[in-house]
Amino acid sequence: MQVALVFLVLMLFSVPFYVIHEAQQELEYIFKTSEHEITVISQNIAVNSIDHIVTRDYTSLDKLLIRSARFPGVIDIQVTKPDGAIISDIVVKDGKNTDATTRYNIANIHVPSTIDLKLTSQQDRMDVWAPIESGSHLGWVKIAYSMESVNKHGEDRIWDHLQDGAFLTLILVASLLLFMKKPLNMISTAVQFAGRLDEKTGEQLTVPRQSTEIEQLFNVLNKVSLSLSDQDIVIHKVLKELETQKHALDEHSIVSIWDTDGVITYANNKLTQLTGYSQHELCGKKCFMLNHHCNENPSNAPSSDDIWSTISSGDIWHGEMHFKMKQGGDAWLNTTIIPFIDESGHPYEYVNIQTDITEQKNAEKQLEEKNKSLKELTDNLEVKVIQRTAELESANQQLQHLNSMKSEFVSVVSHELRTPLTSIKSFAEILEDDIEEIDLDTQRHYLSIINEETDRLGRLINDVLDLQKMDAGKTNWNDEKTDLAQMAMTLIELFSKSYEDKGLNLSLDMPEEQFIANVDADKIQQLTTNLLSNALKFTAQGGVTLALKTSHYRPQVLVLKNNADAMLPILKAQNFNLISVDKLHELLNLLENTPYLSELLIIDLSHSHISIEDAVEDIRKKNTNVPVLIITSEDVVVQPESLLKHQPALCIGVSEVDSKLPAAINEMTTLPLNSSIIIPTVEVSVTDTGIGIPRDELQKVFARFHQVDSSETRETGGSGLGLAICRDIVEHYHGKIWVESTPQKGSRFAYILPLDTSHETEGSNLITESASFAEQQNSHIVSSHK
């Protein structure tokens, strides 16, 4: 069948080529034939015209020519003499050689150069020259032949051939159609079947036995139909499952689908119910339109950029989103956004599945807030407990200290009372028992001891009472304007005899001016008397000088600077006498040498290897009372317990210096802060050339019942309360008392008191102004103990 088909097709294609070829052959033949006929005619005329030319019978010649001119295609016949002179000329007009001779035409025509038969062919005509010869050359016959007839004839022949070809082609096509009709019908059936496959999968074609190929085609189509049917069943099943799952998902979750531009393309009912927006309002909008962007947006809500960055790179995003509702309010949604990836690996769609966890979130928030407040409560409670415990411990320690001080005081008082009593009782008993055996001088001596010890007992009782009164705040302070210069001169007078008796020089060193202080004159005299008595007692040779001078008191603050640079400007802004050192041992040395001179120690231990406990312990060995402020690396919430036994002491963090330093100074001391006023004071000193005081005793001399530990002091018979009373008096006036001493060389006891400058103002308002100025002074004058 295929061979037949190929044959027919080949035949069909070869027909035009055959027709063209045949037409060309025909045309060539016609042309050759015409050439030959014209040549024959011309030669015939040349032969037959010889006689007419020789005889000059031109009429006959004309007739001959006319006859010849009847040949189709001839358009002109000319006979010429050898030189080209026309003898006869017949012109054919409209296909009829009607016209005439032109023998009378004298013009010559151009003749060929050689006497041969000659044929020239042009586009539309052909010229034949035949020589007329009869022994000699008699002339020429020239026939002009029109090619039009030849061409027309050829065209006719070609047309005939084309008609034949067309007919043949028609027959062939008809045959082909006839031949192909059945297979084409079958293919058409197959095409129609294939076209119906998407609708009627599983249908089968009857396989014809016509052709193997068509049979195969039908079999393949049947297979495809069956396979499609199977796939259809599977797809149907899968679609059903998907439908069920989608239904389940829609029922359970909030679902929306976004395109790659982040535009919502689908929003399920749950989403519309939750947000209050309709499908129409949601679809076509940007996916993050629902995100909470207001100020109350919790900081833990994810940013849209983060989410988009994750999913657009093809990763699944899990998290919690915070939505705002159309009607106000908000919701928290547990969210999973799944990018659907195409073959090129890029997301083409995002499915956002969410669950409303607002209630859970609110519960969590409430729980968190409750936990937070509980923690705050616990922390506060803890801090309060720690603080309270510390306070209680501190109070307890103070109480214990007071108690032990009280016991010690009672014990010491008892001891001190028993000592003179022992002498009194012993010698009274001796005199009672053995008065007859004892000589008169010894009796007098024993009586003088009894007298002396009775005085000592009396003084002791007075001192104890004085102290007790001061402690109880029951001392009467009869303050009045007192000229300390006058008092000094009185004292010099009073003591001159005693000093003279001991061979000591007593001098007064002061400028000629008044030193007016608003004080109880008796108390200040008692204080100064005490110092002069002590100097007298402890000086064997040399002399004692009582000196008065005005001074401008500035509280001395000793600073161990380390890293806390911020504190220096704050301290410098105060009216302090600031002494700063770099090393702890330098500070300890200063303390050892001048234990009473510093009002406050500020120790920067931030970023230092020295522990707070060690530093304070070292300081307390040098000075038991000075307030110590410690700067630490960390902020201080609760004061270290170890500081309790070293009070007054406080810790602040290095970062808290700006905010807490002045308050801490204020808490620990009465040092005047932010003061530009320098308080005028009087400094009274008693300098002796006596035995001096060992360095380690310097800070103890003002303690009650303390006596420098030596037999020499015992010989002097002091109560051990004098200097303690002196200190209490000075501190009552917010003054300061201290001692500087070198053993075996002498001591210098000094105190400062605020001067009353109100007497320098005008008289009428003296009292008022005096009082107000005194208050101002008092608020700035410092005690080393709060």
Place this chain on the structure above:
Amino acid sequence: MNEDEKKPTVLICDDEPHIRESIRYAVNKAGFDYLLASDGTTGYAMACENQPDMVILDVGMPGMTGYEVCEKLRGLPEMRDVKILILTAFGQEKDKQQAFNVGANDFLTKPFSPRILKEKILDLLDK
């Protein structure tokens, strides 16, 4: 008391001169020789040097307290049998107990009676 016997020596150690004088009177009255020291350190040195028969110690003294002197003396083999009497103005039971703890033979609270002191000295020296 036999006149030919060498008189026992009593070391009196007290920083209060008047009290020292009253003790000296009592020792003298008892018929013994005496040595005087005005602080603990001197008292200890004198005891070691003179090997007295008895030491009367005040408690509150510069240098060393009476308790310290007593304890140190008792640490010396040659001082094990010396009679030590502690005198103190601290008259509580605990003070008395401490005196015996450091090895004192007897204890007397200030203010004392020179009469009783003399008797105690005689008792201790078994006279």
